[in-house]
Amino acid sequence: SLRPHGAPPLRPCTLLVVFAMSLGTLGRGSMSEAAASLLSASATVAPTYDEVALEHVYPAGPQDIAKMHGLGMSFQEKVVRFMRTAHFFTPTSCFRSASHYEQCCGVQDPTAGGSSGSSARPKREEDEDADQPCPFHALDTEALCCGKDRLREFLFGSGWRTGPDSRQALLRADPEANATRLGVQLQRPRRLAGCAALRAVEALGVVAWVRELVELPRPQLAGCAAGALAGRLGRAPRIEAWEAVEVLVDAVRAECPPRRALPVLRRNLMLWHHRSRGARLADPDCEQRLWGALEIFEQCRRALGGGPVVHVHVPKTAGISICTWAKSAGFRARRFFDARCHVRGDGPFWLGEPAIPISCEQRLRKVAQANTSWMSVERWIDLPLCEDLQYVVILREPMVRTLHHFRHLIMYFMTIHGSITEDVDTNVVAHDLYGKLWAVAHSALLLREGREPLATSERVAAIAGLSDWLDLWVGLASNYQVRTLAGAGGGHAYLEEAHLAEGRGPAAEQVLEQMDVVMVLGEDSLLEASQARHLAALLLPLASASSSSSASAVAEGGGLPGDARGADVESLVPEIPKYSHLHGVEGPLAPKPVEHMWARGEMLRLRQLNAADTALVKHGALLQRLDEEYLRRFQEK
Secondary structure, three states, X not given: OOOOOOOOOOOHHHHHHHHHHHHHHOOOOOOOHHHHHHHOOXXXXXXXXXXXXXXXXXXXXXXXXXXXXXXXXXXXXXXXXXXXXXXXXXXXXXXXXXXXXXXXXXXXXXXXXXXXXXXXXXXXXXXXXXXXXXXXXXXXXXXXXXXXXXXHHHHHOOOXXXXXXXXXXXXXXXXXXXXXXXXXXXXOOOOOHHHHHHHHXXXXXXXXXXXXXXXXXXXXXHHHHOOOHHHHHHHOOHHHHHHHXXXXXXXXXXXXXXXXXXXXXXXXXXXXXHHOHHHHHHOOHHHHXXXXXXXXXXXXXXXXXOOXXXXXXXXXXXXXXHHHHHHHOOOOOOOOHHHOOOOOXXXXXXXXXXXXXXOHHHHHHHHHHHOOOEEEEOOOOOOOOOOOOEEEEEEEOHHHHHHHHHHXXXXXXXXXXXXXXXXXXXHHHHOOHHHHHHHHHOOHHHHHOOOOOOOXXXXXXXXXXXXXXXXXXXXXXXXXXXXXXXXXXXXXXXXXXXXXXXXXXXXXXXXXXXXOEEEEEOOOOOOOHHHHHXXXXXXXXXXXXXXXXXXXXXXXXXXOEOOOOOHHHHHHOOOOOOOOOOEEOOEEOOOOOOOOOOOOOHHHHHHXXXXXXXXXXXXXXXXXXXXXXXXXXXXXX
């Protein structure tokens, strides 16, 4: 598997040896335990939310957007790049023989001699192929053809053994140069001064830590408390922890926290309460004390009021259904070109649409210009999160989500151009696809040779800037949801190498805790009526106005009426419609499971690629349950 959270980093040269061992032990069978244990330790120190936020930069104006790399990819470019990448995942070689490969790829056969006293190998019949022209063209580039045959056994478990052994090639390589190519070490920005101040008082106890926390500048409060407050309370003695809670509640009573910090503080108190079940049983009063404290947070939430909504649309999580629900619930949604849910620059980056990151001020201007109150973002989320916006995110179990994602990706391209249907055999591409993507993720060094790598400082505004989509497909299949919430800045969220992206799991959980609404879609189920009510209760703030009986009146009035309770609330909230990208004669078809024939070891490898996503979804499901408990408590009151 990839590195578990908290594992110490290895030196770059050690990483090369680790990968070399994996190449030597992997065929079509499972990875050896020794290689697995070594690969699991290959990672860097995990970045925090404030570090990830500092990676994100935004164009100042239209003239800067126009300069961004690859913006505006043509339809033909999409077709070529899909076909080029699909060719790589088919086992057919570009070359007629091993000699043809050696000639075209500049590989020196180790049996050809070269040292004193060695004899030249005998001439082979297939050497005649070496005089044939090299078969490179737009769809079968030199880099991809040579890279595929260099890793043939690793990718497909068949074919000739060509050129020098991959293990020896790695071991002979210069460690420093290869570490630079691999990008093993991230250039981490300095942490925010506020969070550093918290670390300086950690040894003084949780009460001092919380006092320092509430004195931070308001914009830093959410990022520094997320992922930390519950743990600090949990490690402290119970009496000291309650004293710290009183300090926090007094600060909230004196001044309500900003929008991003409010759900973080509330959820962290509930996480601490949830994890200390034994202490709760020993102290019957702690339940009452907790809800008394949370009532102060609820008063702040009601006073905060609404705001425009940014829906973080993770593909295959009912995104269109949610956006359509928002319109029926009274939000001004689907107001962009062609009734879309997203503005240009926020669309599906994974299908070739441009990505235009924008700051909080720029996004608020977009909202005002479009007269909308709901916009979806189907790419990575811009950080830091904005105080004047509400955020919704829906997560999904990563194995099922990835299967649906790649089915959509492949079906989309197979239906948009006849040449793709004639040229690409989807059954061959799909066979052991996730095993092959796992191999690519562990073969960054050998596959980068001869390709057109992007400098780590270069922004990527569209995947048109990539000569192929190998890195993108690996990103789609490895911790996509973590990458969406806390991916690398500069447009590299889905292009960063798998072992580095996995280390962003804790930062993604910090982002998740700041979201106004967090929900988890079942593996094979649709969003339910209870989740529609969950959305309405958290996004449509309670109003002091008199009651109304229609959903439109609820929206116009700013939220559910203050005296609406029980069945009345249910009658006001519209159901979430059922929508799928699969269409028939009569319109969208009902979502259906993906039928995938798993190759040996493929399911395990896909699970390894999504270890951080699995942890993120588990954390999201817990936050959803705690939010439901919170809403039930105060709606009943």
